[in-house]
Amino acid sequence: MQLVCLALATAITLLALITHMTIGTAQNASPILKNTTLPEDPRNTLMFSWKANSVLMLFMTVSFASDFFVETNLLVLYNALLAGVLAATAAFVAIQAGANPLKFPPMPLFTSIAMLGISSYVLSAGF
Numbered sequence: 797m798q799l800v801c802l803a804l805a806t807a808i809t810l811l812a813l814i815t816h817m818t819i820g821t822a823q824n825a826s827p828i829l830k831n832t833t834l835p836e837d838p839r840n841t842l843m844f845s846w847k848a849n850s851v852l853m854l855f856m857t858v859s860f861a862s863d864f865f866v867e868t869n870l871l872v873l874y875n876a877l878l879a880g881v882l883a884a885t886a887a888f889v890a891i892q893a894g895a896n897p898l899k900f901p902p903m904p905l906f907t908s909i910a911m912l913g914i915s916s917y918v919l920s921a922g923f
Contacts, residue, residue: 798919799864802872805912806860812905813853821846860913869920876913883907 825846829839856878859871883906890900897903 798916801912801916801919802860802863805872805876805909805916806857806864808905808909808912809853809857809860812909813850813857816853817850856909863916867920869917872913872920873917876910876917879906879913880910883910 825842828834828842831839856875859868859875862868863872883903886900886902886906887897890897890903
């Protein structure tokens with residue numbers, strides 16, 4: 797069961813990365829980045845943030861997947877907790893904007909990654 801949770805955490809993170817880089821870039825980032833009426837600094841900050849998120853999800857995917865080859869339970873726990881913090885941040889952003897957090901894609905996404913990662917960690921530790 798531990799490997800199933802780990803595989804699902806890895807797969808969801810990889811799927812999120814691919815979706816972020818393809819559909820997300822086209823639908824969310826590109827319209828803002830192409831808007832030349834916005835000041836350059838905020839656009840550059842958004843571009844950096846968008847690319848940094850891609851790097852973060854790539855490293856999360858590799859970190860989860862690495863546990864299949866080398867037991868890195870603490871790295872799995874770290875990624876799970878990081879995903880939990882990102883889920884809480886997404887919920888905060890949604891609530892602040894007056895939106896339903898469950899309908900803001902990053903919140904349920906990172907919540908599921910966090911839950912699967914923590915489950916994998918707990919099951920591997922034999923609690």
